[in-house]
Amino acid sequence: MTPPSPPRILIVEDEHIVARDLQQQLEELGYATVGHAVCGEQGLAMATELRPDLVLMDIQLSGTHDGIEAAQQIRATLALPVVFLTAFAADEVLARAKLTEPFGYILKPFTERELRTVLEMALYKHQAERGLAEGAAQLRALSRRVLEVQETERRRLALELHDELGQSLTAIKINLQSQARFRSISPEALGLENIRIVDDALQQVRRLAMALRPSMLDDLGLAPALRWLAEQAAMRSGYELQFQALMPALRLAPEIETTFFRIAQEALTNVARHAQASQLEVVLQQSDEDLVMSINDNGRGFDPQASRGLAVAGASLGLLGMQERAMLIGASLIVEASPGHGCMLLLSCPLPARGGQA
Structure with a gap:
């Protein structure tokens, strides 16, 4: 059996020394780093191209987009989990970061144990959310299908009742009316014809019942x-x-x-x-x-x-x-x-x- 592939992580960090150290720690912990971006725009582009399992995003980034803005776009367009890295714990920064629904928050400096704990929880949470989303999509699809099947079955039954059973009953009615209007047709002949039509109607009813649920x-x-x-x-x-x-x-x-x-x-x-x-x-x-x-x-x-x-x-x-x-x-x-x-x-x-x- 082929062992599962290690989780793939994209690093978005504008300090090269910090990024190199972070990459080494991730690989020692058993993760695979797929790339390193130095600004929010590059991080978004690399996430779109590489589709990692998780993005480690520094909040303080150079460029037009900081880490929070980049994370917001990544979550909105790619639905990838983002874990923030920052040396700042200011309330206003935390308030902005929460709006992006991050999967974790790591304060620098951090230990390998803290890094691993946050990443494992983030990956687990993302997998659970994805499972729930797929389950909800399947449920919606099944609900639509149930309604479609119900309408199709009702339409089929309506057509069969009208075209087959309805015609049989109409034929019996005509025969009964003919018995009073047309003396040239013997009652015995009309009776035999009615019996034949009733037998056909019974077969049609049995067939419909068998299609709905075999007895x-x-x-x-x-x-x-x-x-x-x-x-x-x-x-x-x-x-x-x-x-x-x-x-x-x-x-x-x-x-x-x-x-x-x-x-x-x-x-x-x-x-x-x-x-x-x-x-x-x-x-x-x-x-x-x-x-x-x-x-x-x-x-x-x-x-x-x-x-x-x-x-x-x-x-x-x-x-x-x-x-x-x-x-x-x-x-x-x-x-x-x-x-x-x-x-x-x-x-x-x-x-x-x-x-x-x-």
């Missing part, structure tokens, strides 16, 4: 419902299916069965739309400790990191939605894929003790 998931459990789902997908897409379920006859908690089914449904939909696969393997296995589902295809694959980036931007939310579903039941979802080498999805959920199962 076999409630009646028979996860394994039969998942087999039906995979076989239906294979029939439509034309790939070769291998399905295996190694599970006891006991039923699982409804939220676990529903989550596994919906994640499989999303994954199989993605395979049909994008993978161009010829083979698919679905394995469902339950032990005393956990329930595991794997879905493997030999399709063209994709870049999971790029897909997550699109999800945060609201462009593609399939993977993000599956991860959100898994998280809600305490499950872990791993997706391994690369362009040209297919895709493997692994969903694992810890199970309660045998006595706690439904």
